[in-house]
Amino acid sequence: MTISLTPKAAERVEKYLKHRGKGLGLRLGIKTTGCSGMAYTLEFVDNTLPEDQIFESHGIKIMVDPKSLIYIDGTELDFAKEGVNEGFKFNNPNVKAECGCGESFTV
C-alpha cells in the first residue's frame, strides 16, 4: 500500500505548511458524494486518528483513513499549473470513470 507525492507537490505542501505555521502533514481521503459517486478531499492535519495509515513521501507525512485507502491506494499526488490556475491533482490508478469536471469519480 502506497500513497506518494511528486517532488513538486511535496515542495508545495511544505511551503503551505510552513506558511500555515502548524500541521503534522496532509490528509488525503474520499467522500462518497458527487455526481460520479466519490470525491477527493485534501486537508491539512492537526490531529492524527488512531485508525490512520501514515505514509511519508519526500519528508511529508500523509494520513489516510483505511476506508479511503481502498479507493486511493497507489495514488500519486501531483501539483500542476493549468493556465492561470494551479492546484493538486490525484493520479489515482483505481479510477474507472470520472465525472465531466473531474471532481468526482467511480472505481
Added chain:
Amino acid sequence: MALLQIAEPGQSTLPHQHKLAVGIDLGTTNSLVACVQSGLPTILKDMDENKLIPSIVYYGKNEIKVGQEALHYLSTDAKNTIVSVKRFMGHALSDIQYRESLPYDFNGASTDIQIKTSQGYKHPIEISSDILKKLKDTAEVSLCGEIIGAVITVPAYFDDAQRQATKDAAKLAGLNVLRLINEPTAAAVAYGLDQKKEGTFVIYDLGGGTFDVSILKLHKGIFEVLATNGHPHLGGDDFDQAIAEMIRQDNQLDQLSHEDKRSLITHAKTLKEKLTKSSSAKTIINFSNGKEIIFSLDQDTFLKATHDLVHKTIQPIRRALSDAKLSIDTIDGVVMVGGATRMPHIQSEIKTFFKKDLLNDLNPDEVVALGAARQAYTLAGNKSDQDLLLLDVTPLSLGIETMGGLVEKIIHRNSTIPIAKTQEFTTFKDGQTAMSIHVLQGERERVSDCRSLANFTLTGIPPMVAGAAKIRVTFQIDADGLLSVSASELSTNKETTMTIKPSYGLSEEQITSMLKKSFEKASEDKEIRALVEAKIEGEQIITAVQNALDKNGSQLLSKDEIKKIESAMLLLSSSLQLDDPDLINSHIKNLNTLTELFAAMLMDESVDKALKGQSIDKVNL
C-alpha cells in the same frame, strides 16, 4: 481533472458545491455566458450546442423568442424583432439619431425609448432583461443548478445611466448582479493580467458592429480606465459588406431581392472566415432566379478592399493614446478582443503599430465572458479574499458641510470602492459642545448645489477654545456602495455613526445633470468658495480680537494702539459686506500685522498664568 486546493481539517467542500456564479458578456450583436468549472473558465452552451447567443429578441403575439430562435424573424417580422438593444440602453428617445432608418415604431409621446411590439410597448431594459433571462436559463440548464449571481460586462464608456439600466435589466431577469465590470477589464482578467503588479494595456475590441479601444492601467490589482475611444458603427459586418459589394460589382448584380442580399452577405462572411486560414477562398452562390455565381477571392484583393476599414481603427487608438498622454512604447501589452480581430491583416497591422506581439491566444469572441466568469467565481466567495479584484467606483463625490455653507469633499468621485477616508475637523466657536454633520453628495462647492444625504449631530464635545477640539470624520463605502459616516471627538472618543445609501433616490438623470453642472460652474464655484472662506476668516478674526481687547486690551496696550486696531477691525467688518475676497483678505492681513505684538503679549500672559503657583514637577514642558 480538477485542480484541488488543500483545505483546513474537516472543511473540504463537496464537489459541485461551489457557489455557481456566471460571467455574462451582454453584447450588441451577440451575448455569451461563462462559468468557472474545475478552476477553468468555460463558455456555457445552450441545448443546441451554441455558444454565441445572438442579442435578438422577437415579440410574437403569444411568445418571446431570444437568440438563435429569434434570428429568422428578422426578415419576416422586423418590427417585432429587436436587434442591438444595447445601443438604446440608458438613453432618451431624442438621443437616437438614426431613428428614421430603424424598422421600429417608437412611442413618440414618451421621452423614454419605448418600442411598440405585438406585446405592447417594450422598454430597452425589458428587452435586455429578456436576453439576460435566456442567458440565465442557458447557464442553469448547463450547470444543473441555481445561479447565485452574475458579473455582467459593460463598455468602459458606459455612463452611470447606462450602467444602472443594465443593472435594472438584470434585476428584472431575476439575476443578482455581483458586479458590473468594464469589458476591456474583463478581457485583461481573462489573460491573467490582473496577476501582474503594474502595467499599462491596450484592449483592441473589434466586434460585429462596434469598435472600442481602451487603455487600462493596472495598479495594485485595480484596473483604471485611462482612456477609451472607438467607432460606434465599425466592425466585422463592414468587412462582409465590402466583400458582398465586390461580388455585386464584379457580377453586375443590380436589383437583388431582400433574400438574395442576405445570402450574399452570408457568403461574403464565409469567404472572410476562410481567408483567416488560407491565402485564397472560393464560394458558389445560388440566386433565387436560378443564377449561379462562382466567386473566388485572394488575401491580397481582400486586403486592398478593406485596407481603409482597418485603417479606420488606427485613428481612435492614436486619440486614446493622446488622451491618456501615453506613447506607444509605454504600452506593456495589447489584448485582441472580438471575432473580427481574427483577420490576419488586422493582426499584422496592429502588431506593426504597437511594435509588440499581441495577446491573442484565447478565443477573441469569448475572452470578455471568460474574464467575467473568473471575476464572478472570485466574488461568489470561491477563492480567498486576497484574489479579490476591486473595480467599482463612486459616481459622485461625498463630503460634509463646513462653515459658510461650503462642502468639504472627503471621498472624491471615481474612487474605487470599498474605501474609507478620514479627515479631521475642528470647532468654530469657543465652548462649542456639539457639531452638526451634514453629509452631501455632488461635485459643486456650495451645499445648496449638492444633494443632502443625511444630517446628524455629534454631541458631548468637551468645551474648548475654538479650533482646539479635534473631530475625526470617517467616510466608509463598502463593496455594495453603502456609505457609513462616523464622527468622533478624539479627546473623549465619543462617536456617532450613521449608515446612508447614497445611490438610492438619485436618478441617473440627476447624477448626469449634477456632473454636467459641476463642470460648467467650476470657475464660478471656485470664486464663491474663495469669498465665503475670506468672509469666515474675517469674522473669526474680528471676534477673536474683540474678545482679547475686552479682556486684556487696557492692561497690555496703549490707547493709541487700541485705536489703531479698532479702526482696522472696522475696515475689515465693512469689507465683509462687499463681495470682494481680495479686499477682505488685504484687510485681514492688515489687522493681523497690527495685532501681532498684542498676540505675543497675550501668549506670554497666559503662559505666566498657567505656571503661577504650580510646582516645577507638575509642569510638562
